[in-house]
Amino acid sequence: MNRKISEDKDSNFSSSFIFRYLPYWPLFLLLTLVALSGAWFYLKFTTPAYETNARILIKDEKKGSEDSKTLESLDLISPKKIIDNEMEVIQSKTLLTEVVKNLNLYAPVSEEQRFKSISAYTSSPVIIIADSDHIKETSKVYFTADKNSVKIGKNTYLLDEWVNTPYGKLKFKKNRYKTAEDTEKKLYFSIIDPKKVASSLASRLKVTAANKLSSIVNLSFTDEIPARGEDIVNELISVYNRSIISEKNTLASNTSKFIDGRLARVEDDLVLIEHKLQAYRASKGAVDVDTQGKLFLQNVSTNDQKVSEINTQLSVLNQIEGYVKSRDLSNGIVPSTVGVNDPGLEQMVKNVYDLQIEAESLRKTTGENNPLYVSYKDRIDKIRPQILSNLQNQRASLQASKNNLSSTNSSYSSVLSSMPETQRQLI
Template sequence: MINRPDQKSTPFVEAFVYRYLPYWPLFAILAIFFTALSVGYLRYATPVYEANATILIKDEKKGAEESSLSESMNVLSSKKIVENEVVVLQSRNLADKIVAGLRLYAPVFESGRFGDRSAYTSSPVVITAFNLDQVRTTPNIPFTYDAAARQVRIGAAAYPLDQLVATPYGSLTFSPNPRYKAGSQGPFYFRLIDPKSVAAGLQKKLDVAPAGKLSSIVRLKYNDEVPQRGEDILNNLIHDYNAASIDYKNSVARNTISFVDERMRIVQRELNAVEKQIQSYKAQKGIVDLSEQGKLYLKNVGEIDQKLAEVNMKMAVLGQVEQYVSAKQRDGSLVPSTLGIDDPLLSGLLEKLYQADLERDRLSRTTAENHPVMQALDEQIDKLRPSILDNIRSQRSGLQASQRDLTTTNSTYNSLLQTIPQKERELLDVSREQSIKNSIYSFLLQKREETAIAVASNIPDSKVVETARASVLPVGPNKPFIIGAGLAFALLLSVAYVAWKEGFSRNLLFRDEIGRYTSVPVVAEIAHVDRLKGKLLSAHDNTRVGEEFRQLRVAAGLFSKSNPKKRILVTSSIAGEGKSLVASNLAVNLSLSGKKVVLLDMDLRNPQASRNFGSPQAMGLAEYLEHEVEPYEIIKGTEYKNLYLVSAGNAESNATELLLNGKLAPLFDYLEEAFDFIIMDAAPVHPTSDAYFLTEWSDLTLYIVRHAYTPKAFVQNLDATNRIKTLNNLAIVFNGVKPRGFGSGSFGYGYGHEMRYGQKEPRRRGLRQLLRKLSFQK
């Protein structure tokens, strides 16, 4: 309570508790006040519900792939990335569609006793604007609904339902509310809001996030005052997102089919041109099937070569037969083979010739040449030989003709075979072009059919796992957060008040401030006690203040044997710092120790010490200095044993001039011989210079500064002032130190208002004390 310790060596928590705990009543009052405000706000605040939905995005990198059959059929399937789709779901375009589809730009409200609420499900009508680009924010527009006439009345004007009507607020259509739930009677009003601002607000309130880092599931969250509206917003968001995906695929399909159809027409024209070119070439070259014709040519050439070989063989056989027949001496040799010659006449003639030769050869061994049989055989042989030779010549002539024909035909076929590679190459070039065109046409036809199938089976790239559902209980306002924020604000306000009160005060509040501002030591702290104002200590005073004055006389070295200080000057910066009370009580305290003490009230302008002892008008120092009065005449006894008083008296001249008239020296010589201690209560140093004149008769100067009263500037300038106008052996007494905060004297040394050592002072309760603390009353 009396002072705070040096913050440099104090732990933060201890310093915080020390600084702010004494002000706990302020925090308690503010906490109760702001808690009441929070409870009132929660009582009348509009509840907010949370709607949630879940969708599955087909992301091949996260395991959401289609089956191979579906993927092969769905040529329009696009690869999705969950992170990209999260951005798409939060896009402005989708928000604009939701605002337009749910008519969020024209909200309807129902007026209530304690505030207005949304009439999303209680309004019988909804409002649709004809041109959203022309919608501008309007004030509240009250209206009534006539169910019997199916009319909406705005002021004196009546508007039918389901018709585009011109109103002062633009072209509007009033329609029955499909979500209407009977039971509300109004009154109702609506207002138009710029759709762009509504969409921006919707984007801020919409929360879209993946369920996990490796998950393709996306969770959608939206907080709204109306549960049904929150669900509708999320369901419409999913619907518009899927519709946008399908529209994109359909657009791609339409463009693809259009491109394929155009290409097919071009390829078909080119293919027709190539086919006509092939037809003309084949007709010109006499080609039906070049490959088959080539095979036929080769087959014919082979057959002709075989026939030529047969002809050559027959001619060789005929040559051997002719040689055999022409030979004069056959001697029964074997007839050459007529293999390959199918002429039975030649074969018969040869057989006869051979038999005749065998018979003659057999007879020639036993019969003479001129034997009639032998001659008959020779004649027969001679007849057979010309026939055979004629036959051979005839067959040879036929074979030679066949040989010539076959050779000519073979040469023709060989010539044709030599021209086939060139024709085949030329035809291959044209056929290759035809094949390419055919392949392109078939590919385009296939893709067109695949695209048509994909369009017919087009589905979105996301799957709805959970449709939107709003929470049963409201999620906002957050009661713990609101109440906690109120308590936090109360604490912050309390801390700010304490910081402002103690940090921005121009007067001294803490002892360490004195240590920072001046090098003059502080020898004592005197606690503030209201009931001691203008009063003195008792004879047997064991109170806290009495103990502090005992500490003062010890700290100031008043009983030091080596350096006794008998003449004590008490002064201050300005009036009201309690110097006279300190001087009076110090004199009382010294007298109670058995010392003979005299108190000189030398503040001739404001003799407060004289008033403390009840002698404000008694003859005193002024009479001594102005008139011929002896010192003993102005020394008066008091109710305290060993304590005497020299009152200020009634000065007629200037107080400073009186103090400088030279009569103080004899007075102090007299007092030093008669008393152990001389206490001088001088005027403050800043209004006057009396204390500086009196310092030559003092051994110790007690400079009184008062807590929360003495300006800091006086203490800050004390060192500089004391170097110019010295106050002898200067020491500071910190007077009137009050308990911090709103607590009692229990904050500090443990002394109470009963002024008995070891007892707690009774706690002061009530608004008056709190107001005094808050308003810095001294």
């Protein structure tokens, strides 16, 4: 009985609910149509975005295993890298602008459809290459293309040839993604400043570290065309790798030039000494000297060699001093400390050079107002006085030794002067 009463109540409630809102069915129908129309317009006019991801392994001197650090310490040519700096380099406008030029992204081709225009990166029969150093910006240049030529207005241009157009010097090349002919599409291209395109790429590029202890950098790029997103990420990695190789080659070239210069100077000195010795022997002839004369001559020669070594060390100290006093340390390379037996000095000079390289890398990407760049410059300014003080102390010590040797040689010369004139000259 109770169950029947409950069912009657439910039936009455449902009937009253339906009859209450039934007069509003046109409004419900209208709202449904509006919602469906909104969904259709959203799907029709909204351009989908696709994400492309990649990873780069960077040799960070502050991270990684001890074994890898030991191996990297043997590589004297490769510049030191910090993962935070390299992340800034990867997303710098310089590298992105090079990507834009290499992929010809400054001349995008679009397909005009009924409601909107879409990118024709993979559907255009041709790509447009411009003289990237003389870009002439323009928009919506309509064209048609066949297997051998491109037609713009009344002008026809052959493929794979540089041609002069009202829009600058251009070359039309077959698109590697386009495989089938389709003459029904309405295509146009635009020419944009590569720096503007690079700024657009930067806004869609994310560069993050995998974690705090990892040397792996994650790249994420969003684009409406998956193939173009992959091309941009791959080209960015290639450009970054080429920049590393170029930096390493520059450092190796500077080091090689410095070593060659030092060797040439030493070789010239040796040749000059040999010529003087030959001239002296030719003018005096070959003679035999007594034991005392040989001993004095040997002592004088030994002292002269020591004086020469001291002069070499003083020359090295002068080169280091000139390098440290220079306000721009990145244009040269760290002078060799060969001949100067002071590990502390060598380490301080190397620290100044490493700090300058890191500071220069930051300056190129973030500017001179970056706090990390200012920190590097402050550390360099603190080390400079220590190096100069060390150089002054070593120079004073070497000069004292040189004066002592010169005084000893003067004594030997006085003894030799007491020998017969001819014998003394021959010695």
